[in-house]
Amino acid sequence: MNWYVIYTKPKWEKKVAERLLEIGIESYCPVITQIKQWSDRKKKVEVPLFNSYVFVKLLESERNSVFQISGVVRYLFWLGKPAIVRDEEINIIKKSLSSPNLSDVSVTSIQVGDRITLETGAFSNQDAIVKEVSNTHYILVLESLGCVLKIKYK
Template sequence: MTKNWYVLYVKPKNEKKVAQRLSALQVEVYCPMIKEVKQWSDRKKTIEAPLFKSYVFINISEGERQRVFDVPGVVRYLYWLGKPAVVRDIEMETLKKWLTDDTVENYSLTKLESGDKVAIKYGALKDKKAQIIEIGKTRVRLILEGMGVVLNMKIKDLA
C-alpha cells in the first residue's frame, strides 16, 4: 500500500491540536513549527508557531484518506488541478532539513499574485522577465517585458 504526503487544511489556530489527534490515530503527521518572538505592550515572548498557517502534512495511503475527517478541526484536503495535492518525499525531506538547519536565520513565505514580477528560469523563454496578470487553477497570464506580448500558459499537471 503506497503512502503519499497530502496537505490538510485545518481550522485556524488548530494546527498543533489536529497534529496531536492525528498522531494518536497512528497517522504520520508533520506540522512544521518555527520560533517567533511576539511583542506585547509589557513584554516579549518566544513562542512556537506553525510555519504554514492552517495547514498540516500527513503521510497516508489513498484508501485511508477519508478517516482524517474523524478528527475535529480538519476542514478539507488542499487540491491542485482538481486532485488532492501530493507533496513529494524529497520536498518533505528538504523542508524538514531546512527547519532543523541552524544556519538559516531568517525566512519569508510569499504567494504569487497578480502584479508580481518574475523571471522565467526554464524553457524557450529562459531569462525573460514577466509580470503576472492573472493566476487561475490551470492557467497563468503573463506580460513579457521587453517583448510587448501577453503569454497565456496552461500549467502541466505535475501529479
C-alpha cells in the first residue's frame, strides 16, 4: 500500500479526511494550531498544514474509491503518474508536528542561497536552502519534504 496525495476543494481538507476514514480508507490531514484574530477576539484554530491536500494510504487498484467522497477533486500527479509519498516522509511530518513550536529556533548570519541543516525544533535534522531573509522572517525550502517553510522571529 502506498500513500497518495489527493487534491480537495478549498477548505474541505479535514472534512474529506474524516469521511475517508468513515468508509475505511486510511487518510492523514496534518494540521497546525494558529491564533486567528477577529475584530472582537482571538481564537486558536486548527488549520491544514498543506492547503487542499490530504494523504491517503491504499492499494493502486483502490485509487478510484476516494471519488465517492464529496470534496475530492483529483490526485496530485508527478511526472505523469500519481504522486507517491514514502512512509518515512509521512512519519517525518507527524514527528515534526508533534515537536515543540518553531519559536525556539534562532538563526544567525544566514544569507540567501545558503544550505543549512535545522538543528532544533519541529524540522530538526532537515536540510534547507535559504530563499529569503527579512527583518521578520526567513523563507526556507525543505527539498526532502517538497515544501517551503516560513520561520518568523522576534
